[in-house]
Amino acid sequence: MDAGTVVHTYCAVPGATEVGTAGGIDGSSVSTVAVGRVALVIGELSAERYGADAWRKHATDSEWLAEVVGQHHAVLQAALAETDVLPLRLPGIYQDVAALRRIYAAQEDALAQALSSIRGQVEMGAKVYLSKATPAAASAASGESGRGYLTRRISEAAEREESRQRQQAMVVEAHDTLSQQAKRAVVNEPQDPALSGRREPMLLNAAYLIPRNSQNEFAACSETLHHALASEGLLLEVTGPWPAYNFAELSLSKAPAP
């Protein structure tokens, strides 16, 4: 093997799966390496451009990261159209296929188990934004007495609080409803406005693991929710199907002997 390359891991798929051979990072080809009952989807990349040092160097380079992350994800998304996909965390870089095999061999069973736990499932994402704030205080009417002003302010504050609580309850309810459609659900921290690119506060950032064949039901359910939430000034945004990023878990077995 060329010393100038590293092996980049994309994801794990069921053994004997055929994946496309093009469309990897930097236009590289994509292939599979069998590890027990699973196959690792990998690509050989330039060590100089995508090795560990390159990762360190570019870790705050948003342009570089966005490109690599986007290309990495595209491979998983394409594989998802064909088969079950178990995402592997970036950066997954190995010296060569032999090193990769040695490390993964020790995790063979755990990997197969993790893959089987998402068999036939895809991930859907749901985010709820506060699209309309609770009613704002009206400007003071002219000639209003001090007492009248105070009374009005207090009742407005109570109204806002009520509306806020109603919105919160609706978000919880929406999550419950979507969770009922799902095998598993995960609630993540709301995205920072800098990351989401939206100024509205994010009230829910969740992911749902649903059977591949119940996507229509999930879509119908979220459409109903979308309308119900909109009437309360909340915006539901659904994304997917995604590879099961939020549900890829490994129960670790012992580390390989040196």
Place this chain on the structure above:
Amino acid sequence: MVPRSSGGLTPRGNPPQNLADVLERVLDKGIVIVGDIQVRLLDIELLTIKVRLMIASVERAQEMGINWWEGDPFVSTHGPREHEGDQRTLELQRRVEALERQADGGVAAPQPDAIDEKGE
């Protein structure tokens, strides 16, 4: 290239996946196999912190009216060094530097068969 989200509901079969959603998943989720000779726990921690730094710098850019994510996602953002007044950025930067010293000092030249002691 990642398709961008337009907000609202997903048109069936055409998921809006914006860069934020992709970054959050790809960099923060997925199975971690530890024990590789090149990328260790330390590196992963370092990367995570650096990504947070990146987000902090994007945030700052946005405050200054540069809406980085809503524009071309492949436009460079400002490096964290330009925002040394930001307390959170400073804190993260110190942490990165400490980790980098640790990385350079402790595991300067990874040996081919050196398995991370923390890896299991």
